[in-house]
Amino acid sequence: MEGLKKFPPRPTGAGEMFQLFRDGVPRTRAGLVTETGQSRSTIAARIDALVSLGLLAPAGESTSTGGRPPSNFAFDPTARVVLGIDLGATHARLAVTDLAATVLAETSAPLAITDGPDPVLAWVAETSEKLVATAGRRVNEVVGLGLGLPGPVDHTRGRPVNPPIMPGWDDVDVPGRLHTYLPVPVLVDNDVNIMTLGEHRTTFPTEQDLLFVKVATGIGAGIVMDGLLRRGAQGAAGDIGHIAVPGADAVPCRCGNTGCLEALAGGHAIAARLRDAGTEAATAADVVALVRAGDVLAGQAVRQAGRDIGAVLASSVSLLNPARIVVGGVLAEAGEHLIAGIREVIYQRSLPLATQHLRITTSHTGGQAGVIGAAAMVTDQILAASAVEALIAERSEAS
Amino acid sequence: MEGLKKFPPRPTGAGEMFQLFRDGVPRTRAGLVTETGQSRSTIAARIDALVSLGLLAPAGESTSTGGRPPSNFAFDPTARVVLGIDLGATHARLAVTDLAATVLAETSAPLAITDGPDPVLAWVAETSEKLVATAGRRVNEVVGLGLGLPGPVDHTRGRPVNPPIMPGWDDVDVPGRLHTYLPVPVLVDNDVNIMTLGEHRTTFPTEQDLLFVKVATGIGAGIVMDGLLRRGAQGAAGDIGHIAVPGADAVPCRCGNTGCLEALAGGHAIAARLRDAGTEAATAADVVALVRAGDVLAGQAVRQAGRDIGAVLASSVSLLNPARIVVGGVLAEAGEHLIAGIREVIYQRSLPLATQHLRITTSHTGGQAGVIGAAAMVTDQILAASAVEALIAERSEAS
Numbered sequence: 142m143e144g145l146k147k148f149p150p151r152p153t154g155a156g157e158m159f160q161l162f163r164d165g166v167p168r169t170r171a172g173l174v175t176e177t178g179q180s181r182s183t184i185a186a187r188i189d190a191l192v193s194l195g196l197l198a199p200a201g202e203s204t205s206t207g208g209r210p211p212s213n214f215a216f217d218p219t220a221r222v223v224l225g226i227d228l229g230a231t232h233a234r235l236a237v238t239d240l241a242a243t244v245l246a247e248t249s250a251p252l253a254i255t256d257g258p259d260p261v262l263a264w265v266a267e268t269s270e271k272l273v274a275t276a277g278r279r280v281n282e283v284v285g286l287g288l289g290l291p292g293p294v295d296h297t298r299g300r301p302v303n304p305p306i307m308p309g310w311d312d313v314d315v316p317g318r319l320h321t322y323l324p325v326p327v328l329v330d331n332d333v334n335i336m337t338l339g340e341h342r343t344t345f346p347t348e349q350d351l352l353f354v355k356v357a358t359g360i361g362a363g364i365v366m367d368g369l370l371r372r373g374a375q376g377a378a379g380d381i382g383h384i385a386v387p388g389a390d391a392v393p394c395r396c397g398n399t400g401c402l403e404a405l406a407g408g409h410a411i412a413a414r415l416r417d418a419g420t421e422a423a424t425a426a427d428v429v430a431l432v433r434a435g436d437v438l439a440g441q442a443v444r445q446a447g448r449d450i451g452a453v454l455a456s457s458v459s460l461l462n463p464a465r466i467v468v469g470g471v472l473a474e475a476g477e478h479l480i481a482g483i484r485e486v487i488y489q490r491s492l493p494l495a496t497q498h499l500r501i502t503t504s505h506t507g508g509q510a511g512v513i514g515a516a517a518m519v520t521d522q523i524l525a526a527s528a529v530e531a532l533i534a535e536r537s538e539a540s
Numbered sequence: 541m542e543g544l545k546k547f548p549p550r551p552t553g554a555g556e557m558f559q560l561f562r563d564g565v566p567r568t569r570a571g572l573v574t575e576t577g578q579s580r581s582t583i584a585a586r587i588d589a590l591v592s593l594g595l596l597a598p599a600g601e602s603t604s605t606g607g608r609p610p611s612n613f614a615f616d617p618t619a620r621v622v623l624g625i626d627l628g629a630t631h632a633r634l635a636v637t638d639l640a641a642t643v644l645a646e647t648s649a650p651l652a653i654t655d656g657p658d659p660v661l662a663w664v665a666e667t668s669e670k671l672v673a674t675a676g677r678r679v680n681e682v683v684g685l686g687l688g689l690p691g692p693v694d695h696t697r698g699r700p701v702n703p704p705i706m707p708g709w710d711d712v713d714v715p716g717r718l719h720t721y722l723p724v725p726v727l728v729d730n731d732v733n734i735m736t737l738g739e740h741r742t743t744f745p746t747e748q749d750l751l752f753v754k755v756a757t758g759i760g761a762g763i764v765m766d767g768l769l770r771r772g773a774q775g776a777a778g779d780i781g782h783i784a785v786p787g788a789d790a791v792p793c794r795c796g797n798t799g800c801l802e803a804l805a806g807g808h809a810i811a812a813r814l815r816d817a818g819t820e821a822a823t824a825a826d827v828v829a830l831v832r833a834g835d836v837l838a839g840q841a842v843r844q845a846g847r848d849i850g851a852v853l854a855s856s857v858s859l860l861n862p863a864r865i866v867v868g869g870v871l872a873e874a875g876e877h878l879i880a881g882i883r884e885v886i887y888q889r890s891l892p893l894a895t896q897h898l899r900i901t902t903s904h905t906g907g908q909a910g911v912i913g914a915a916a917m918v919t920d921q922i923l924a925a926s927a928v929e930a931l932i933a934e935r936s937e938a939s
Contacts, residue, residue, distance in 0.1 A: 154577065178553065180579045293893050302893055350773040362859070364765075366772070371765040373861025374749040377893045378765075384855045385786035385889060387799065398889065400786065456783045456855050460761070462772025490784060490797065494692050494701055494776045 155187035155533055156526035159196060159216075163524065167200040167213035188214055190533045195220040196524075218243070222278050223523075224269050224286040224323075225516030227332060228261070230254050230306055230358065235268055236512035237276040240284075240520050242342060244513065246276035254291060257309035258318060266322030285326045285523050286319060287515030289335035291359070296376040299329040305395075306359075328518050330372075332511060333379055337363025338370055339514030340467050343506055352463040353504075354381075355470035356450060356479060357425050358408040364461065381457070382407070386449050402453050406446035408472060414442050425471045432475040440478050447482020454483060455490035462495045469504030554586035554932055555925035558595060558615075562923065566599040566612035587613055589932045594619040595923075617642070621677050622918045623668050623685040623722075626731060626910030627660070629653050629705055629757065634667055635911035636675040639683075639919050641741060643912065645675035653690060656708035657717060665721030684725045684922050685718060686914030688734035690758070695775040698728040704794075705758075727917050729771075731910060732778055736762025737769055738913030739866050742905055751862040752903075753780075754869035755849060755878060756824050757807040763860065780856070781806070785848050801852050805845035807871060813841050824870045831874040839877050846881020853882060854889035861894045868903030 158177065162168065168176070173184045191197040192214070200215035218241035225242070227234045233252040237245045248268065254261060265288070273280055292304025299316040301307055316327035337353040345351055351365040362379040364371045372378050382403040383396050394404035404410055408425025415422040415431070418438055422428055431439035454466065466487075472479055484501050491499075504510065522528060557576065561567065567575070572583045590596040591613070599614035617640035624641070626633045632651035636644045647667065653660060664687075672679055691703025698715040700706055715726035736752040744750055750764040761778040763770045771777050781802040782795050793803035803809055807824025814821040814830070817837055821827055830838035853865065865886075871878055883900050890898075903909065921927060 178579075178582050179577055180582075183577045364859070366763075366765060366770040366777075367768070369766070371770075371860075373765070373894075374863035375861055375893055375897060377861040377891070378859065380858050380861070380891055380894065381855075383891055384858050385851070387784035387786045387788075389786075391787075396891070452784070453855070456780075456852070457859055459779050459783050460763070460777065460856055460859065461770075462774055462776040462779070464773035492776065492779055492782055492795070494774055495772075495779065498774060 154526065154530050155190050156529035156531075158184075158187050159191055159524070159529050160526055162191075162197060162214070162216040165216060167203075167215040169203045169211040169213055171211055172203075190536070191529070193536070194529070194532055196529065216240075221284040222273065222276065222282050223516045223519045224273075224283060225335075225512035225514070225519070226265060226269070226286065227289045227335060227511030227515060228252065228254055228265070228291065229332065230291050233265070233268075234508065234512050235265070235272055236509075236516060237272050237278065238513070238516040238520075240524065242513055242517040242520055244509070244516075245278070246272050247509075247512065248272055248275075254307050254310075258313045258315070262315070262318050263322070266319060269323065280323070283323065283325050285328070285519035286323060287335065287517075287519040288315065288319075288327065288329045289332040289511050289515050290315075290329060291332050293377055293380065294329050294331045294334075296328070296330050296334075296372055299327060302375070302377075326519070326523060328515075328522060330376070330515075330518060331361070333361035333363045334370060334372065335512075335514035335518060336469060336510045337365060337379075337514065338517050339510030339512070340469065340504060340506060341365050341370070341514075342517045343510065343513055344504075345465060345467070348465050350461070350463045350465075352454070352457060352461060352466045354450070354454065354466060354468050356406070356408075356446075356468060356472040357470035360403050360407055360450065360470075362457070365463075366461065381453055384453050384456075386452050387456070388452060389449060402449060406449040411439075411442050411446050411472075415439055429471055429475045432478060440476075443472065443475050443478040444482040446472070447479040447484075448486050449482075450479075451483040451486030452490065455487045458487055458491040458495050458499065464498060464500065466499070466501045467504050468501070469506070469510065473503050553925065553929045554589050555927070555929035557583075557586050558590055558923070558928050559925055561590075561596060561613070561615040564615060566602075566614040568602045568610040568612055570610055571602075589935070590928070593928070593931060593935070595928065615639075620683040621672065621675065621681050622915045622922075623672075623682060624734075624911035624913070624915030624918070625664060625668070625686065626688045626734060626914060627651065627653055627664070627690065628731065629690050632664070632667075633907065633911050634664070634671055635908075635915060636671050636677065636682075637912070637915040637919075639923065641912050641916040641919055643908070643915075644677070645671050646908075646911065647671055647674075653706050653709075657712045657714070661714070661717050662721070665718060668722065679722070682722065682724050684727070684918035685722060686734065686916075686918040687714065687718075687726065687728045688731040688910050688914050689714075689728060690731050692776055692779065693728050693730045693733075695727070695729050695733075695771055698726060700728075701774070701776075725918070725922060727914075727921060729775070729914075729917060730760070732760035732762045733769060733771065734911075734913035734917060735868060735909045736764060736778075736913065737916050738909030738911070739868065739903060739905060740764050740769070740913075741916045742909065742912055743903075744864060744866070747864050749860070749862045750864045750866065751853070751856060751860060752866045752868060753849070753853065755805070755807075755845075755867060755871040756869035759802050759806055759849065759869075761856070764862075765860065780852055783852050783855075785851050786855070787851060788848055801848060805848040810838075810841050810845050810871075814838055828870055828874045831877060839875075842871065842874050842877040843881040845871070846878040846883075847885050848881075849878075850882040850885030851889065854886045857886055857890040857894050857898065863897060863899070865898065865900045866903050867900070868905070868909065872902050 198217040202210040234249040391399040394401035412422040597616040601609040633648040790798040793800035811821040
C-alpha cells in the first residue's frame, strides 16, 4: 500500500530518533522516553550511539523540578563537513559546508570539462583537500561529496549518460574514481538539479511545488513537487532544452530535430542571431554584457528568447501546477528582459487556475545555489534514518 | 531539513506500529518488541487499542519454542468498508470496497452532472446506501467516501474550482453537503486523478514514475512521481487539455486560446472533423463505434488525434521522464489507432535518454480504475499513522 512506503522497516531505531533532533531543539533522555514511548534503557543506548558517532553532543542542562538537572543533547551540525562541487562547461565552484549545508569555505576556478574525467577529477580531489584545510578542518572529517555535472546523469549510479558537451565522460564511474582520492560517499547529479536543490534549500525551503529553470548556453529545469526534487525514471526529468516550442519556426537543432527550445533561446542561439544582425557576440556572457551596456537589439533578442522559453514553460505550468518558477543561469542576469518575455507568454497561455497564485522570480543566490545544493544532497542522504542506522550497525560490528 | 518531513511528530505511536501490519504479515507481541524496541507494556497497550478499533484481529497462534504459543495479530482489511465514486459528465459509477480497495459491490447509472450539486449528491448518497446493503454491510461500517468529479478540484478543500462543464458546482463544499447524508470523511478529486490512482494501484503498483492520460471528450493527465500522485500547488497538475500543440494549426478553442490539445484531439473535435467530411458523429463514443466498424476516415482522424496528443506528451516525457504512459478514456477503446499516433510522435520528438526504457500502453481496467482509485485515496488517508493515532485519542477521550 502507498502509505507503507513512507516508513522504513524499523521505524523506531536510533536513526529515526535522530531525525527528531534535526529541528535543532535540544532534548533530554526523559523527554525522549515521553516523546517516543520507548524504554529508558533503549533511549539511553541510542543517545550513546549517536554521541559516539558525533551526531549528537551534550548541550548543557535542562531545568528540573528537583534533584540533579537532566542533561540536554542536541544535533551538532559542525561535527563533520561535506564537499559541494558544481562543475560547468568551463568553470568549477567548490564549497566546504557543515552538516546543515552552511558554507564554511568556498573557491572557484576556470576548468574545461572537455579535458576529460581523469585530469578533472584529480583536480577536483586536490582542490577539495586544500579547501578543507582552508576551512580549518581535517580531511577525515569529510563525510561525503556532492557533485554536479553539466549533462544528463544517472543519479542512482553516479554516471553521466551520453552527455553532449562532455567527451570522454559517458558512463564513467565518477564515485568510483573519486573514491581513489577521497574514501567518502559520492553523489552525482546534473548541474540543474543541484541548483534546484540549492535554490529550494536557501531561498524557498517551505515551497512545496517549485520549478527552477536555468537559462545559459543550455536550457534545463529542476522539478520540486511535494517538497522534494523529482528526478524521473532515469534521472532525466527537467530536460526541457529540446522540447518543441509551440508556434515557433522550425529552426534546426544540433539534436537532429527542429524547433527545439535551445536552438531558439539558448545562449549560443541568441549570440548567433546577434551576429547575423552585425553585432559581435559569441557566448551567453557576451549577450548579457551587451544587454547591460544598453544594446537595444540584444535586449530584444533576450526578450524574444524569454517568450520562447515562456511558451515551453506555459505547458510545464499546465502540467505541473507549480507555486513558483525561479529563473537562474547567466542569462537571468541580463536584467528584466528575459523574465518579462517569460511572464508574457505564461500568463497568456496557461490556464487561470494554474497561474492565479503563480509567482515567477529571478534567482538571487549569485551562483552559490549549485554548491549548496550539492552539499545538501549529501547531508540529506547521510543523515537519513536508514544511513545513521547502518553507521551504528557498522560501528557495533567493528567493536 | 528535507529528511525531517518524512516523519510525523510522534514516530513511535500506535498509528505507526499499525503501518507495519499493512504488509499483511501477522505479528506477535514479542516480535513487535524486537521489531520496534518498545517495551512489552507499550506494545500490549497499542495492540489492544488497534484491536478495539477493529483494525487488527487475532490471527491464530504462532509457533513457539516451549510454553503457551504466542498469539498472532494481523490487519483485517474487511473490518470496515469504503465508498469509491466516479462521476462523469453523463454517467456515474459507484463501488463499495474493503480497506484494501478490493471491490465488494459495484453499480453504475446514467447521471447528468449538469443537474447541479443538490440532486446529484442526494442521488449519490441514496445509491451509496443501497449499494452498501447490496454488499451485505451496514452503513455504520462505512469509514470514508472518495469522489471523483469531471473538472478541476481543490483537493485539500474538496471543492470544484471553476469547472467548465459543471454549472452550479463552482466552490461547492462537496464534503459538507455529503456529510448531511453520510457522516464520514469525504475526499474529492478530479476524475483523471482518481483514475490515475486506480491504474497505479491495480495494474502498476511498483511503478514509481507513471503518466496516465485520459482521452475522451476532454483530455487530462495524472502524474505519479516517486510512487505517489502529485497534484501540484492548487491541485491542477495534469491539466494538459489546453496546452498548445507544437506544429499544429491555430484552431480556436472554447477556452479563448488557439491550438489547444482538446480543440484538436478531444472527442468533440474528432466528431466535428468527421461531420465536416460528411460522416455522422456527435460524441467520442460515436467516434469509437465508427472506428470499430472499420470506418477508414474515423480511423485516420483518431490516429491524427494520437499524433497531436503525442506532440504534447513528447514535451511531458522530456519534462517528467516517466517509465510508463498509460492511455485510458473512451477513445483508448478505439483499437490501436490512438496509441499508434501517440507513439509515433513521442519516439520522434523526445530525447533518447527519456524514451529508451519508456513503455506506452493502453489501460485494461475497463473503466473500474476510477472507483478503485477513489476508494484507495480514502484508505490511504484513514489508515495513515496520524489518522489512526487521532482515532485512538478520540476513543480514549470518549471513554
